[in-house]
Amino acid sequence: MTFASATGAQQAFPDPVETSRGPDEETMMTTVLVAGATGSLGSLVVRNLLARGADVRALVRESSVDKLPAHPRLATCVGDLTDGADALQQHVDGVEVVVSAVQGGPEVIIDGQRELLRAAERAGVARMIPSDFSINLHGYGYGVNVLSDLRRVFSESFAGSAVARTSVAVGAFPEYFLGAVHEVLDPAAGTFSVWGDGTRPVDITTIPDTAAFTAAIALDPATAGRDVHVVGQQLTMLELRDEVEAASGRRWELVRRGTVQDLRAEVARRQFTASALFEYVALQYQVAMYDGTGSLRDVRNEDYPDVTPTSVSAYLAGPGAAHFREPAAPLRRDDWPTAV
Numbered sequence: 001m002t003f004a005s006a007t008g009a010q011q012a013f014p015d016p017v018e019t020s021r022g023p024d025e026e027t028m029m030t031t032v033l034v035a036g037a038t039g040s041l042g043s044l045v046v047r048n049l050l051a052r053g054a055d056v057r058a059l060v061r062e063s064s065v066d067k068l069p070a071h072p073r074l075a076t077c078v079g080d081l082t083d084g085a086d087a088l089q090q091h092v093d094g095v096e097v098v099v100s101a102v103q104g105g106p107e108v109i110i111d112g113q114r115e116l117l118r119a120a121e122r123a124g125v126a127r128m129i130p131s132d133f134s135i136n137l138h139g140y141g142y143g144v145n146v147l148s149d150l151r152r153v154f155s156e157s158f159a160g161s162a163v164a165r166t167s168v169a170v171g172a173f174p175e176y177f178l179g180a181v182h183e184v185l186d187p188a189a190g191t192f193s194v195w196g197d198g199t200r201p202v203d204i205t206t207i208p209d210t211a212a213f214t215a216a217i218a219l220d221p222a223t224a225g226r227d228v229h230v231v232g233q234q235l236t237m238l239e240l241r242d243e244v245e246a247a248s249g250r251r252w253e254l255v256r257r258g259t260v261q262d263l264r265a266e267v268a269r270r271q272f273t274a275s276a277l278f279e280y281v282a283l284q285y286q287v288a289m290y291d292g293t294g295s296l297r298d299v300r301n302e303d304y305p306d307v308t309p310t311s312v313s314a315y316l317a318g319p320g321a322a323h324f325r326e327p328a329a330p331l332r333r334d335d336w337p338t339a340v
């Protein structure tokens with residue numbers, strides 16, 4: 001069965017007939033709690049887990065319960081990570097694996113996930129996948145990227161924990177990387193911008209493919225205590241521009257914005273002048289992508305042969321074609337507070 005799909009949130013909910021044919025008995029008996037189950041990524045993780053035969057508990061805030069689909073193996077747990085470990089424990093009792101796909105600032109990514117981890121420890125949960133789903137954020141240190149730093153601080157909470165950490169790294173989501181915030185594609189100007197020489201491969205994985213891999217990894221006990229790197233496609237920025245030109249049927253002028261050192265200087269300048277995080281954090285990711293410190297290592301796609309990731313060309317021929325059009329409205333301050 002192939003779980004990969006580029007249809008995103010619109011993909012059909014797993015057919016109960018199909019889901020009754022779980023890969024094996026062990027998977028059928030696995031109970032997974034997904035935090036962030038209503039988000040772009042988390043909602044697809046839930047669907048993929050159900051399609052693999054797992055029992056799923058969705059941790060959702062009261063205000064978001066209506067966003068959950070109905071499924072016989074999907075239980076709703078109303079809760080907020082900021083409720084604290086005592087309140088969260090009832091939801092993780094009897095759970096083998098916790099997957100967190102939450103998004104937010106330090107109160108969610110550090111404090112909230114710590115409370116969930118404390119609850120998981122008390123409940124005897126075997127493994128937790130934190131909400132990383134990024135470039136290889138453990139390939140570089142503190143001070144490079146404000147959002148990676150939140151995740152790195154949380155990862156240190158696993159030291160001495162009985163719950164094993166499994167971090168999933170995928171590179172950049174094209175849904176974001178080719179959107180306005182990264183300043184790579186500019187449909188109005190017809191430009192494709194790169195920093196550096198554009199010859200180092202970058203890692204690109206769609207949100208649906210990340211969800212498909214994450215479900216497989218969540219049900220794979222061999223990932224306990226590991227950073228698992230999986231990817232949709234690796235290609236250089238110059239190759240990505242070729243793919244964009246082929247898919248859009250138009251020319252995109254290559255703009256060389258400067259060296260990677262120039263990019264670091266631009267990030268530093270914006271950190272002092274920006275009015276919102278999104279004005280510089282996307283460029284912080286690009287620093288680590290273009291200098292190679294954030295590149296995926298030891299890519300393990302072969303461990304999950306039933307996940308067939310979407311190629312960049314297939315993505316651009318499908319939902320990614322939207323990147324070729326000018327956005328209806330410019331980015332607003334609140335559009336992209338914490339994501340990548």
Ligand SMILES: NC(=O)c1ccc[n+]([C@@H]2O[C@H](COP(=O)([O-])OP(=O)(O)OC[C@H]3O[C@@H](n4cnc5c(N)ncnc54)[C@H](OP(=O)(O)O)[C@@H]3O)[C@@H](O)[C@H]2O)c1
Nearest residue numbers: 036038039040041061064080081102103131134172173340
């Ligand atoms: N590699 C990349 O290029 C890339 C790009 C974007 C995102 N990401 C990563 O992917 C992960 C998921 O991001 P996303 O875009 O799917 O996020 P999203 O769509 O914004 O969803 C966030 C989820 O977190 C939930 N949530 C937020 N605060 C919570 C709290 N206090 N308690 C419980 N739930 C809470 C939200 O619930 P509600 O429905 O109640 O709001 C929602 O379900 C993040 O780690 C993000 O950094 C990676």
